[in-house]
Amino acid sequence: MKTSIKCEVCGEVYEYPFNLDKHRHIEQEIGGVPINYWNAKYILEKQSKLDVGLDKGIYKYKNYLPDYDENFTLEEGNTALIPINCDINGTVYLKDESSNPTGSFKDRGMPLLMSEIKAYKKNTVAIPSTGNAAISLTKYAKQANINSIVFVPETITEEKKELLKDATSIMYDEDLVESFEHCFSYCRDNENVFNGFLSTNISYLMGIKTIAYEIYEQLNNSAPDWIIIPCASGGSFVAQYIGFSDLYRMGLIKKIPRFVSVQIAGGDPITVGYESKMTKEIVLLDNPVDSETVLSSDTCFNYFKILDILELTNGIAVSITDEEIKKLKNKKQYPQLEISSMGGYVAMQKIKDMINEDDKVVIVGTAGEKKKI
Ligand SMILES: [Zn+2]
Known part of the structure; x- marks a missing residue:
């Protein structure tokens, strides 16, 4: 599918391959x-x-994906949609992304990202990550014969450090914000390194949107009424909206689901912005909490897009706490998921009065407990 990319600040349109780092609006950066x-x-x-x-x-959805000469699939996707028994009106399903090749939904975006790097004739890719994306990138880059560099916070788990240490080049930073900044400055200083920053990479997001396509097929060619998505940098949230919008534009569904974003209270710029209706200015929290379970963040690089999606779909931004999520973990109901992926269940409890008896609700379980490269 012929795909181009448009800068919404100045209106410029680019064809593939393009180097987004060269096109900057410094007043729109943090x-x-x-x-x-x-x-x-x-x-x-x-x-x-x-x-x-x-x-x-x-x-399998290549008719709806950008065209590239090479493809680098590791058979990602085709994940189960599992009906869940719980005390909620309506029918609840878990979209279980833990069965992807490296155990997270990130794998869906990697084949197209690798193809883009090849099309751009680069031999090295760098990204900032808290672990899951780094693990996914490492595996796919290796297969594509591309060198990888991952910028990760020192605070990632020992298990993730162990997995990554012999498989890729690692740059440790104090926290994720520093990893973001470090990765961008490194890529700007090193011409041969492709900046694969996932939250804004269109090729990657076009791979992630296939979650929406699969849910549609698994619900007998229909959309759910609600979709609940843990939200850090928000790439997955934006991508799944693109997926359901595609289905709507093609006349395959009559309405787009109500989108629910889930963040940790105190590190929740989306919820703060949603509740205070800050649609013109980005939220930048002074001291985001240290969360043991879910990614806490001072801001979100998809902030304006996510607030738009919440408005367009009559969606809701929900914040949860470590205590709430740990209580759920203790129930051992969903052993295959990593703890941060379980925020969706807690969020669903908080909006249950709004869910009708004939509603279908999909919770996206973003990653599994077990990591593999
Ligand atoms: Zn522009």
Whole structure:
């Protein structure tokens, strides 16, 4: 599918491959990191059914993905949609992304990211990450013969450090914000390094949107009424909105689900912005909490897009606490998921009065407890 990318600040449109680092709006950056102002542009015709092929991994949807010469699938995707028994009106499902090749949804975006790096004729890619993305990138880059560098906070788990240490080059930073800034300045100083910053990379997000396509197919060609998504940098949230918007534009669904973002109280710029209706200015929290369970953040590089999506879908921003999430973990109901992926369950309890009896609710379980490269 012919895909271009548009800068929403100045209106400029680019064809693949393009180097986004060269196109900057410094007033729209925090610490050298751009607040996502990129949008994918492509034409979708009305159709009576989704055209799904027999290709492996995300490429079964290749008619709706950007065109590249090479493909680097490791058979990501095709994850289960599991009905969940709980005391909620309506029918609740878990989209279990833990069965992806490295155990998280990030894998879905990697084949297209690798293809983009090859198209751009670079041999090294760098990203900032708290672990799951670093693990995913490392595996896919290795397969594609691309060197990888990951910028991670010192606070990531020992298990993740152990997995990464022999597999990739690691740069440790004090916290994730520093990793973000460090990665951007490193890529700007090193011409041969491709900046793979996932939150704003359109190729990557186009891979992630396949979660929405799969949910649609698994619900017998329909959309759920609600989708609940843990939200850190917000790439997955934005990508799944793109996926459901595609289905809507093609006339395959009549409405887009209500989107629910989940963040940790005290490190929740989206909830703060949503509740105070700060749509013109980005929220930057002074002292984000140290959370033991969920990623805490002072800001969000998809801030404006996410607030838009919440408004457009009549969505809700929900914050949860460490105590609430740990209480749920103790119930051992969902052993395959890592603790940060369970925020969706807690969030659902908080909005349960708004869920109707015939509603379908999908909680996205973003990553598994077990990591692998
Ligand atoms: Zn621009």
